[in-house]
Amino acid sequence: MSEHLTQDHAAPAFAIVYPGQPGDAPATPKQVPHKGGAVNPSVAALRAKFGPVIGRHDVVWNETTVFVQRDKVAEVCAWLQSDPAQSYEYLSDVTAVEYRDAVRPIEVVWHLRSIKFRRFLRLKTELPKDGKTPLEVPSVWGVWKGADWLERECYDMFGIKFTGHPDLRRILMWEQYKEGFPLRKDFPMRGRFSRSEQLKNALSANPEARYSMEELSIADAFEDLPHDMRKRIGGGERTGE
Amino acid sequence: MAATKTIEVALSTTGLTADGKPMRVPLGAEGLMSAPPGIEPELQGEHMLINIGPQHPATHGVLRLVLELDGETVVRCIPHVGYLHCGFEKIGEYRQYNQIIPWTDREDYLNSMGNNCAYVLGAERLFGIEITERCKVLRVIAMELSRIISHLVWLGTTCIDIGAFTPFLWSFQERENVYKLLEGWTGARLTTSGTRVGGMIADVPDGWVEGLRGFLDRFPKTLDQVDRMLTKNAIWVGRTVGLGVMSPEEALNYGLSGPMLRASGVAYDVRKDFPYLDYETYDFDVPVGTNGDVYDRFLVRQEELRQSVRILEQALKRLPDGPVNVDDPRIILPPKHKATSEMESMIHHFKLVMEGPRPPIGETYVPIESPKGEKGYYFVSDGTAKPVRWRIRPPSYVNLSAIPKMVEGHLLSDVIAINASIDIVMGEIDR
Numbered sequence A: 001m002s003e004h005l006t007q008d009h010a011a012p013a014f015a016i017v018y019p020g021q022p023g024d025a026p027a028t029p030k031q032v033p034h035k036g037g038a039v040n041p042s043v044a045a046l047r048a049k050f051g052p053v054i055g056r057h058d059v060v061w062n063e064t065t066v067f068v069q070r071d072k073v074a075e076v077c078a079w080l081q082s083d084p085a086q087s088y089e090y091l092s093d094v095t096a097v098e099y100r101d102a103v104r105p106i107e108v109v110w111h112l113r114s115i116k117f118r119r120f121l122r123l124k125t126e127l128p129k130d131g132k133t134p135l136e137v138p139s140v141w142g143v144w145k146g147a148d149w150l151e152r153e154c155y156d157m158f159g160i161k162f163t164g165h166p167d168l169r170r171i172l173m174w175e176q177y178k179e180g181f182p183l184r185k186d187f188p189m190r191g192r193f194s195r196s197e198q199l200k201n202a203l204s205a206n207p208e209a210r211y212s213m214e215e216l217s218i219a220d221a222f223e224d225l226p227h228d229m230r231k232r233i234g235g236g237e238r239t240g241e
Numbered sequence B: 001m002a003a004t005k006t007i008e009v010a011l012s013t014t015g016l017t018a019d020g021k022p023m024r025v026p027l028g029a030e031g032l033m034s035a036p037p038g039i040e041p042e043l044q045g046e047h048m049l050i051n052i053g054p055q056h057p058a059t060h061g062v063l064r065l066v067l068e069l070d071g072e073t074v075v076r077c078i079p080h081v082g083y084l085h086c087g088f089e090k091i092g093e094y095r096q097y098n099q100i101i102p103w104t105d106r107e108d109y110l111n112s113m114g115n116n117c118a119y120v121l122g123a124e125r126l127f128g129i130e131i132t133e134r135c136k137v138l139r140v141i142a143m144e145l146s147r148i149i150s151h152l153v154w155l156g157t158t159c160i161d162i163g164a165f166t167p168f169l170w171s172f173q174e175r176e177n178v179y180k181l182l183e184g185w186t187g188a189r190l191t192t193s194g195t196r197v198g199g200m201i202a203d204v205p206d207g208w209v210e211g212l213r214g215f216l217d218r219f220p221k222t223l224d225q226v227d228r229m230l231t232k233n234a235i236w237v238g239r240t241v242g243l244g245v246m247s248p249e250e251a252l253n254y255g256l257s258g259p260m261l262r263a264s265g266v267a268y269d270v271r272k273d274f275p276y277l278d279y280e281t282y283d284f285d286v287p288v289g290t291n292g293d294v295y296d297r298f299l300v301r302q303e304e305l306r307q308s309v310r311i312l313e314q315a316l317k318r319l320p321d322g323p324v325n326v327d328d329p330r331i332i333l334p335p336k337h338k339a340t341s342e343m344e345s346m347i348h349h350f351k352l353v354m355e356g357p358r359p360p361i362g363e364t365y366v367p368i369e370s371p372k373g374e375k376g377y378y379f380v381s382d383g384t385a386k387p388v389r390w391r392i393r394p395p396s397y398v399n400l401s402a403i404p405k406m407v408e409g410h411l412l413s414d415v416i417a418i419n420a421s422i423d424i425v426m427g428e429i430d431r
Helices: A002-006 A042-053 A070-082 A147-158 A195-204 A213-218 A227-234 B088-092 B098-107 B112-127 B133-162 B166-186 B208-230 B234-240 B248-253 B259-263 B294-318 B343-354 B395-400 B403-407 B412-422 B426-430
Strands: A054-060 A063-068 A090-097 A106-114 A119-127 A136-138 A161-163 B004-006 B047-052 B064-070 B073-080 B286-288 B362-370 B373-381 B389-393
Touching: A042 A054, A042 A063, A042 A070, A042 A119, A054 B362, A063 A070, A063 B362, A070 A106, A070 A119, A070 A136, A090 A147, A090 B362, A090 B373, A090 B389, A106 B373, A119 A136, A147 A161, A147 B395, B064 B412, B073 B403, B073 B412, B088 B098, B088 B389, B098 B112, B098 B426, B112 B133, B112 B362, B112 B373, B133 B166, B133 B208, B133 B234, B133 B294, B133 B362, B133 B412, B166 B208, B208 B294, B234 B294, B234 B412, B248 B259, B259 B286, B259 B294, B259 B373, B286 B294, B294 B412, B373 B395, B395 B412, B395 B426, B403 B412
Parallel strands: A063 A119, A136 A161, B004 B286
Antiparallel strands: A054 A063, A090 A106, A106 A119, B047 B064, B064 B073, B362 B373, B373 B389
């Protein structure tokens, strides 16, 4: 902190990063074709580097989608980020898609962006809904720290586990939410529980227990709580949020 | 290479100490990091847990921060979000494409017109529609006006957080003028729902363009006032310089976007790098900071307000005549007088409203530069009238996820300034 405070603000601390390549003149896309646009050159590079790990690719509305083998996603992403000829420095989004179809696999989607080459690439991996394949993909948190909350949200909404994520908890729903994963297609829009069950759960929750054990332990605050509260929270009861 | 402008951070003598270093208020903050020699060992290392929010005026909504403090220094920050979660994305799967537009007002409610335009840009890509020239310029006007609103609210609330009251009044007064314009156009101030797939809800009314021109004449004067009041103010500089620093590499790695990323020295602006609505034909600069701290974020946003005025002036100059909506009966409703008097138009109206337009099978992600950063809508269509998946890429959600990194090692009072500098809107974060 102290060096920041005393740093002379008039002298630039960082060199400016300019996107794109010299001579580029990006323009608003016109008359975008539905199928058959130009393929992102990174696809060929990925195939040359990873071979059978890379599945099929589509170009829809000029956006390239590449399918990647499920357990190799983090490896592929790390290469895409660090290779100077690809340079996907920026992770726009991590999300998932479930189709209105009982057998079509759930897809996990990564939107990558290369600031240096002004490219956009969509990575996808398929998680079959056969009941045997675990809903698990490797986390890309080690590649882009921005994946932290995006993966937590994807876990929260779809129940997809990101292995290797340091803190995979629910984020938008509260931690004790018992009704499942809201964006799955088998989840009814008004929730799984009836209104009376939801009300009952809300009323029986203990509003005092607002801190997680982790939060209490980092500050050694647990021992300072009143005895009855310690007993309730220690027994695992929490309202979370 | 995109035309990019670097802001020169020039401080007057009022903001500097005698040896040219920025003055800092409160004084003596440096001493807190290391305990003075001779302090009793049992007084060191005792950490305190403190809870800010979710109902706290300085958290800009229902954000809850759990902070672990060593004295007044933040050791660790655990943010909690989700108090406003409404399940917009789930609801969108049960709605036709035009019926989702009112939801986009309510996520980032300071930029509602911008969200409307961003949403339909994505939907039009999915339908394969090319909008009319007049509609393009009107949408640029709508988006830049909402950028002005959003940045003015950011400016006002940040001033309040840091302790300056007057700029808040100035910026909210100007914001009111923009809201009057939007109300004249769409009938609503906050929840505008101003666009439709293939066009706008309406053309601008008579006299509206003159009203906007009048606003553009007056508004830079307010900006100059704010500039004079804050930019070289010793208290403002002291409360913002050196806080929450993110280097360009960190900022990219944490997925920051918008003014947060540009203040860290990455000249990435979606309007320049992945243009939409013919932004490449407008002449404007992208302000970039070089220190990545709260002060630079302030400078970047302040300059963006001026650049928005420039874009609006050019848009008014080129605003062409012609229709606003595309001429495509599969998308656009027939005029009201025809729907109530002609059989065919009535059937057409009924079918469009009840069944809804159907896009081809496909998916698309169209990003725009919202005031908070890169906002994108990701659509997946299976050929029916309702999207399989409608995903919002929320810039302030990703920006906020870097707050534990930014506040670590700073004072408790600086947490408020850093949090304010992110420019969060909880409606967008929780959705």
